Amino acid sequence: MIPLALVTKNLGKHKLRFVLTVLSLSVAIFLLCVLRSLVVALNAGVADAAANRIIVQSKVSLFVQLPQSYGPRLALVEGVEALARWNWFGGYYQDPANFFAQFATDPEELFDVYPEIQVVEGSKADFLANRKACLLGVDTAAKYGIRVGDTMPIIGALYPTADGSAWDFTVAGLYESKRKSVDQNTLFFHYEYLEKSLESGFASGPGGVGIFVLKVAPGFDPVEVMSEVDALYENGPQAVQATSESEFQAQFVSMVGNVPLLVSSIGGGVMLAILLATLNTMLMSAREQTRDIGVLKALGFTDGSVSGVLFLQALVLAGCGGLLGMILATASAPGIAAAIGSMFPGYQVTRGTLLEAAGATALIGVLAGIAPAVRARAMTVIDALRAVR
Amino acid sequence: MGANPMIRLRGVTKSYTRGGEALVVLDRLDLEMEQGGFYALMGPSGSGKTTLLNLIGGLDHADEGQIWIEDEDIARMDGPELAAWRAEKVGFVFQGFNLIPVLTAQENVELPLLLTPLSRRERHEHARLALELVGLDDRRGHRPSQLSGGQEQRVAIARALVTDPRLILADEPTGDLDRKSADDVLGLLQRLNRDFDKTILMVTHDPEAAQKARAIVHMEKGGTLGRIEPLEAVRP
Ligand SMILES: Nc1ncnc2c1ncn2[C@@H]1O[C@H](COP(=O)(O)OP(=O)(O)OP(=O)(O)O)[C@@H](O)[C@H]1O
Numbered sequence A: 001m002i003p004l005a006l007v008t009k010n011l012g013k014h015k016l017r018f019v020l021t022v023l024s025l026s027v028a029i030f031l032l033c034v035l036r037s038l039v040v041a042l043n044a045g046v047a048d049a050a051a052n053r054i055i056v057q058s059k060v061s062l063f064v065q066l067p068q069s070y071g072p073r074l075a076l077v078e079g080v081e082a083l084a085r086w087n088w089f090g091g092y093y094q095d096p097a098n099f100f101a102q103f104a105t106d107p108e109e110l111f112d113v114y115p116e117i118q119v120v121e122g123s124k125a126d127f128l129a130n131r132k133a134c135l136l137g138v139d140t141a142a143k144y145g146i147r148v149g150d151t152m153p154i155i156g157a158l159y160p161t162a163d164g165s166a167w168d169f170t171v172a173g174l175y176e177s178k179r180k181s182v183d184q185n186t187l188f189f190h191y192e193y194l195e196k197s198l199e200s201g202f203a204s205g206p207g208g209v210g211i212f213v214l215k216v217a218p219g220f221d222p223v224e225v226m227s228e229v230d231a232l233y234e235n236g237p238q239a240v241q242a243t244s245e246s247e248f249q250a251q252f253v254s255m256v257g258n259v260p261l262l263v264s265s266i267g268g269g270v271m272l273a274i275l276l277a278t279l280n281t282m283l284m285s286a287r288e289q290t291r292d293i294g295v296l297k298a299l300g301f302t303d304g305s306v307s308g309v310l311f312l313q314a315l316v317l318a319g320c321g322g323l324l325g326m327i328l329a330t331a332s333a334p335g336i337a338a339a340i341g342s343m344f345p346g347y348q349v350t351r352g353t354l355l356e357a358a359g360a361t362a363l364i365g366v367l368a369g370i371a372p373a374v375r376a377r378a379m380t381v382i383d384a385l386r387a388v389r
Numbered sequence B: 001m002g003a004n005p006m007i008r009l010r011g012v013t014k015s016y017t018r019g020g021e022a023l024v025v026l027d028r029l030d031l032e033m034e035q036g037g038f039y040a041l042m043g044p045s046g047s048g049k050t051t052l053l054n055l056i057g058g059l060d061h062a063d064e065g066q067i068w069i070e071d072e073d074i075a076r077m078d079g080p081e082l083a084a085w086r087a088e089k090v091g092f093v094f095q096g097f098n099l100i101p102v103l104t105a106q107e108n109v110e111l112p113l114l115l116t117p118l119s120r121r122e123r124h125e126h127a128r129l130a131l132e133l134v135g136l137d138d139r140r141g142h143r144p145s146q147l148s149g150g151q152e153q154r155v156a157i158a159r160a161l162v163t164d165p166r167l168i169l170a171d172e173p174t175g176d177l178d179r180k181s182a183d184d185v186l187g188l189l190q191r192l193n194r195d196f197d198k199t200i201l202m203v204t205h206d207p208e209a210a211q212k213a214r215a216i217v218h219m220e221k222g223g224t225l226g227r228i229e230p231l232e233a234v235r236p
């Protein structure tokens, strides 16, 4: 029989101390949720990758361009149903801080290879027909307030124009993506436009193609197609490396560094700090309740229920902080997604993340409650009653 | 002494080790106290009065000997058995009141009833009656810090009697009180003894307080018991 009134009333006795501890707990749990959600966002592309797509890149590095002539040859490999070129444009809109990706691609093939890309505003036909048109992700459009029909000036950092002016793209349509394999931030435009601009001297920059994306026809084994592609250029002129889409995405994530490890270390540090703070609060509070422990035991409460009074205080304390932190993380998710969506597309606080946060909260509560509970259990009535208040 | 002892100690020894040296506080002590008695336990500081009271109340373990309370030898009980025994059979009143500071008077008195099968409403009602008995039913919602020392001790007495134990142990219950409050508390203890047939053992340094009891037990330095001095007949 644990006198529950003692749990809540002792927590409420020092209101400021309680509030401060709950606030720091909630900040820590909030941070944990955010960090975890960043990792989830980073890995979303890996998790949602298509099994029937193959990425072909230079064996040397992702940043080494492949000759354009590879395209028609790759299309002939048995089992390749369609192919799209992706070429990193590396420009920016108005300010270098406004980061989102732009790719020069083959519009018709793009829709073929990526059925998840769906035009939701404007028209696909306009995008296909107009050489200077572009297709923009709805998230980027929303962020900068861009609408169909607008002209979008992009400064070509990697492909500067001869007179230093911006590239002007007409927004023909906005797309949504039905899978996490493609984010909703990207600007796609015609590869042909880039090619012609380089030829005419309007702009300069690296020629060739960044990657080829192959769509494997039904019934064909992507692994076989990959080894055939690898074999094709084994002896030059430039060796290639074919990877599955999920492998490619994973490699992309690890390029940013070992983010999950980094995030776990930061998260672990935050958890340790907040555990010590909570433990400190609990030990202080338990010391003040030493005489009460003696009184309860004298009245006939068992060692177990007396230590339960203290243990539950730690659980309730941690629970309040954890719950508040999880509410904060959930409530702020749309705002955070809007702010950093271009870096971490698909940022969201998932159920899994909330479960992990709940687990961390429970762990903190248990660890902060054990020491006071054990002390209360072990203390004799006589010793506890002698304690000065 | 009569044939109906409430408390019977046989060869009770208790020692403490301090700095490697054993200090024998009680040495093979024998003692009997009648049911329905009101005893004042007096003696010099350090003579072992609190130690004796704690042993009789099952708050501490004797090194040797038997401690019979009514028909049970509590010296043989283990921790959980003793806890259950205390909850049912004894009420404690301490010098420092020892109320729980975050609880109201009503809640403090209800606390020991949590260990009984009483319903919530019954607990509330019993505690209310106990507070009424000590004259504090108008202070039920007050916390200890909002009460005077005398009122705090009366709440503590209400808490000690609310489970209706046959034995009440009080360690210097008036030690921290002024004369007037002390007399109120002593009057209450007398009433509990007379009207409710509680056996009371009270440690006190105050000769005036001791005169309110029905017998005085003198304890010598070194834990030997002197005579029991009857102040009036135990049973009228
Ligand atoms: N937990 C303990 N550890 C060591 N020595 C103790 C302990 N408790 C009591 N003593 C010693 O035992 C002796 C008797 O103590 P006790 O508290 O029973 O005396 P008392 O008669 O109640 O004294 P007072 O009138 O001052 O309250 C004292 O010498 C005291 O120092």
Ligand SMILES: [Mg+2]
Binding pocket: B049, B050, B051, B171
């Ligand atoms: Mg004493």
